[in-house]
Amino acid sequence: MTETNLYLTMKGTTEGIIVYLDDQCSFDQLLEELHKQLESDAIHQRTSIKVHTQNRLLDTWQQDEIRHLLNDQHSIGIKSFESNVISKEEARSWYDHLTLKPYVKTIRSGQELHENGDIFIIGDVNPGATVTASGSVFVLGQLRGIVHAGFPDGANEVVAASYMNPSQIRIADQLSRAPDYEVEGSQREFAFINQETSQIELDDLHNLQKIRPNLTDISERGL
Known part of the structure; x- marks a missing residue:
């Protein structure tokens, strides 16, 4: 069903x-045309609609004006407002969240690094150092400190390192600590949350694409 009037088009989906x-x-x-269609019962008995502003x-x-006209005066609920565009603030937030932040340095004991989006460190993360990102964390070096990826709720993010021997890894709200006894690290691994067990696991870096195929897909990681 499609009904077109002067300034609005109604489609049944x-x-x-x-x-x-x-x-x-x-x-x-727009308000005048909406009022006219409501008075003529063109949207009669449509108790809940989506409003798309193109x-x-x-x-x-x-x-608020549209909601007042539809809901308060004619008892028509609005499920959502949708649009083809976003505000500058939303665009900046989206860009910041998806941008890879590079650092060519070693994060030393006592230092803390916090960023939105993904972090790419060319260097080491020493014991006692902390790295926190809303996205994933990639370390081209030795990871021996604390890393929190997917802060606060990005369960699909990962932590990858050339040499993996962290004192603690967090991804979203899941935590994995190093054992109390001394262990050797491993080469070219990444940490992720297994969706079946909801636990953090480690795997070889060459399996990253198989386990997280949409890791670099912007459409999957957008607002």
Whole structure:
């Protein structure tokens, strides 16, 4: 089902009714057309709809105006507001979260490194050092300190190192500590959360693509 009026188009989908609002007219014209269609019962008995503003980004007060018109005056709920565009603040946050942050240095004991997105360290992470990232952590060197990837809830992130012998690894809310006794580290490994057991496990680096095939897929890691 598709119904087109002057400034809005209504489409019936498997998820319900989506109302597409024209993105070229003024906001006042949109409200007037919405009011006209509601008065003519064009959206009669549509108890919950999605509102898609296409290439227009609504301010909070504009969303409130539409919500007041649909919900308060005509008892039509709004599932969500959707758009083809995002704000500058959202774009900056998205970019910051997905950008790889390189460091050519050794993170020494007592030092702490915190970043949004992925961290790529060309150097060592010494015992007593702490690295925290909202994304994954890659160490081209010896990892012997503390690393927290996927902070606070990125369960699909990983920790990879040329030499893996950390004192502690966290991924999202899962924790893995080094044993109390002395152990040798291992070459070219990565840590990840096994989705079946919800526990942190280690595997050879050459299996990273198989276990986390979407690790570098921006569409899978976006907002």
